[in-house]
Amino acid sequence: MDWLSISFPVSGVHTWLWLPPLVAFVISFFSSMVGVSGAFLLLPFQMSVLNFTTPAVSSTNMVFNLVAIPSGVWRYIREGRMAWPLTWIVVAGTLPGIFIGYYVRVQYLPDPRHFKLFAGCVLLYIGYRLLSEFAPWKIRVLSKLDEKFATQAGQTRGIAAGLDMDATIRVRHFSLARVEYDFWGEPFSFSTMGMLLLAFVVGIIGGIYGIGGGAIIAPFCVAIFRLPVYTVAGAALAGTLVTSVVGVILYSVLPAPPGLPTRPDWALGLLFGVGGMAGMYLGARCQKFVPQRTLKLILGGLLILLALQYIFPAIIHALS
Numbered sequence: 001m002d003w004l005s006i007s008f009p010v011s012g013v014h015t016w017l018w019l020p021p022l023v024a025f026v027i028s029f030f031s032s033m034v035g036v037s038g039a040f041l042l043l044p045f046q047m048s049v050l051n052f053t054t055p056a057v058s059s060t061n062m063v064f065n066l067v068a069i070p071s072g073v074w075r076y077i078r079e080g081r082m083a084w085p086l087t088w089i090v091v092a093g094t095l096p097g098i099f100i101g102y103y104v105r106v107q108y109l110p111d112p113r114h115f116k117l118f119a120g121c122v123l124l125y126i127g128y129r130l131l132s133e134f135a136p137w138k139i140r141v142l143s144k145l146d147e148k149f150a151t152q153a154g155q156t157r158g159i160a161a162g163l164d165m166d167a168t169i170r171v172r173h174f175s176l177a178r179v180e181y182d183f184w185g186e187p188f189s190f191s192t193m194g195m196l197l198l199a200f201v202v203g204i205i206g207g208i209y210g211i212g213g214g215a216i217i218a219p220f221c222v223a224i225f226r227l228p229v230y231t232v233a234g235a236a237l238a239g240t241l242v243t244s245v246v247g248v249i250l251y252s253v254l255p256a257p258p259g260l261p262t263r264p265d266w267a268l269g270l271l272f273g274v275g276g277m278a279g280m281y282l283g284a285r286c287q288k289f290v291p292q293r294t295l296k297l298i299l300g301g302l303l304i305l306l307a308l309q310y311i312f313p314a315i316i317h318a319l320s
Contacts, residue, residue, distance in 0.1 A: 010265035013050045021275030028279030032072045033287040034299035035218035035236030037065050044309050059251030059264035065244035067273025069237050072280030076234030080168030083235045085179045090239030093199025098243050101207015102250045120310030129223040130300035144186050145228055149291050162289035183231050190225045219303050229295040
């Protein structure tokens, strides 16, 4: 089976040809349902399994986003579940943040254990907020969307049991103060400046770690701003796509300290992206058939995984 193995000179990775796209497909299928590209799970896979540990792994992760995300975004747009005001706010906030994140990454955090510990604790708390409603002692109170979904599923059997054709986003108000929109007959709103500030912080973190930011902003939108996963996923992915474009340019063009590789391994990133493209499309297509509570469970679980992968290495390093 040696003919199925391949080497990537830029990153120094040697692996089977089928492994990167397969891993990316599985991760992207589930993560795209909740607005996460899956790049944050690819990062530890590349570092721990493929032994790709230089800062170039961050920019390679962003190449994966460039290839994988468009198929999922297109699917959300086609089905009317793209919250455009949220998308523009996320982009406007994360773009300046990603410039700062790049600078911090190459100048101060080539081995950012301390910042990872802080970020991990924050993400662990958000994950707890999302998963707390599933605790055995928690009173089960279904939202109106959850009740509608349950009713729809009860009336329709088989694969068609999900959101109905009217479950699209209709923007009612968009200003510097507040955004309001309807989804499936229910009103939702959030502070424009609050979301913009969150996006800016997320942009910094995304620029440092090459995760694009969707892995962080999506759970904040759901747990803190109380927005439905159905309306957050497309916007989070679109924001991640735009910031990844800028991130790849920054890591490829701007100067870095001598001996510190930052340019992406395009061949490896594209191979991940091929699998991610298929996973993103299918995940976005299947999202409307999954109850919101299940989506929250998936998002919370992914967030806990992300938090633990940040916290454990920092603790082990401190004790060693």
